[in-house]
Amino acid sequence: MQTFVNVFLGFFIFESVGAAPISDTIIYDSEFYDIPLGELPHPFPYDGNKQSDQVETEVGAELPSVIQESFSSVSLTEETEDEASTPKLIDGSSAQGSGVLGPQTKDGLPTCLLCTCLGTTVYCDDRELDAVPPLPKKTTYFYSRYNRIKKISRNDFSNLNHLKRIDLTANFISDIHKDAFRRLPQLQELVLRDNRIRQLPELPSTLTFIDVSKNRLGRRGIPNEAFKNLDELQHLYITDNNLDHIPLPLPESLQALHLQNNNIQEMHEDTFCKMRDFTYVRRALEDIRLDGNPINLSKTPYAYMCLPRLPVGNLI
Numbered sequence: 493m494q495t496f497v498n499v500f501l502g503f504f505i506f507e508s509v510g511a512a513p514i515s516d517t518i519i520y521d522s523e524f525y526d527i528p529l530g531e532l533p534h535p536f537p538y539d540g541n542k543q544s545d546q547v548e549t550e551v552g553a554e555l556p557s558v559i560q561e562s563f564s565s566v567s568l569t570e571e572t573e574d575e576a577s578t579p580k581l582i583d584g585s586s587a588q589g590s591g592v593l594g595p596q597t598k599d600g601l602p603t604c605l606l607c608t609c610l611g612t613t614v615y616c617d618d619r620e621l622d623a624v625p626p627l628p629k630k631t632t633y634f635y636s637r638y639n640r641i642k643k644i645s646r647n648d649f650s651n652l653n654h655l656k657r658i659d660l661t662a663n664f665i666s667d668i669h670k671d672a673f674r675r676l677p678q679l680q681e682l683v684l685r686d687n688r689i690r691q692l693p694e695l696p697s698t699l700t701f702i703d704v705s706k707n708r709l710g711r712r713g714i715p716n717e718a719f720k721n722l723d724e725l726q727h728l729y730i731t732d733n734n735l736d737h738i739p740l741p742l743p744e745s746l747q748a749l750h751l752q753n754n755n756i757q758e759m760h761e762d763t764f765c766k767m768r769d770f771t772y773v774r775r776a777l778e779d780i781r782l783d784g785n786p787i788n789l790s791k792t793p794y795a796y797m798c799l800p801r802l803p804v805g806n807l808i
Contacts (some may be wrong), residue, residue, distance in 0.1 A: 596628040603627060612654065624648040627655075637661040644668040644693075649676055657681040666708075668693045682719070686727075687805075692718055700724050705731040714739045730754075738763055747776050752804075753784035765798035774798045781805070 506694040518805035560678040597606055603625045607616035616625060621639040632654050641660060646669040648654060654678050665687040673679060674694040686778060689707040692714050699722050707713075710733065719725060726747045730739070740763065742749065762782075766772040782789065782805035789796075790807045 498636050505783065566624035595628070597625045598623070627652060630654050633657045633659075635659045636663070639663050641665055643668070644672045646671050648672060653677055655679055657683075659683040662686045665689055670694050680724075689713070691715075695719075695722060697721050697723060701727045703727075703729040704730050705733070709733040709735060711736050717741065719743060726776075731784075742777075744774070745776060749777065750779075750781040751785065754783045756782065756785040756787050757788075759787060759792050759795055761792055761795045763792075763795050765795060767794065770797075772798050775800055 596602055604680040606625060607619060609615055612630050614627055614631050614634050616636040618638040621636060621641055623641060627634060629651060631652055631654060637659055641663040642665060645666060649672060656678050657680065661683055666689065668689060672692045672693050673682060674696055676696055679696050679698055683701060683703045685703045689704060690713050718739060722743050723745055725743050725745055728746060729750040731750050732753045735756060738751060738756060738759060761767050764774060776802050780803035782803050785805060787806060789803060789805045796802050
């Protein structure tokens, strides 16, 4: 019995000693153990504000030197002075110049923001404008109908060498500078319908279409021989103007002449034809409208002998 107890106690003591830690047998396998962290040759670049994935990128994914040089040569946030100060449009032009948006209007907006620009056509219809806005230099067709424009100044269309059509229908225009259209080298169509114009300005010889209907030209509103040198004019509309005569001479190129609803009371026999040349034929002029005038066309039958068609009007 005593032997059994001794064996049990001995086994218990052996197990207790084996389970106790032996501190002086631990070996730290590092040659830098005794060196402070700040003196390590390659310390980890730790920043407490960085996320762990940023730290891993800096430690294990260093950019090649060639790539680093390309990034360091130009700062990502650096801009040239011009780029920083002047916004560029899609075509690379400046919004402050005469690019796609055009020059600025008196309201501080580029014309093509105030109006609508499609290619080289500018639409300013029904915008309550009281003056012609500055237009881009490459404008070809300009529409500014149903506005409040009262005056056409000398320089409203200056330097617009590509302009082919001007339509200012239904404004309040009463005053047009005599040189407002004369210096436009490619102007073909001029529409000033439904305004308050009392005097026609000088017209460029390139015009093929003129509509000044529903104005106030009256007896003196059309200068003598106003259309004489318009050798390409094909359509001339001067209805509802209280005219008392047919403006002469008319160019040979004319195809349509609308003078209805005026105050024309008489017509000469050589208004359209040449009384001394019975072989003369005016084939181009096929459309003459004189209806709505107090004139009896039957009194001057020889005035139409050279025309392909009789004028429309009162024959009684």
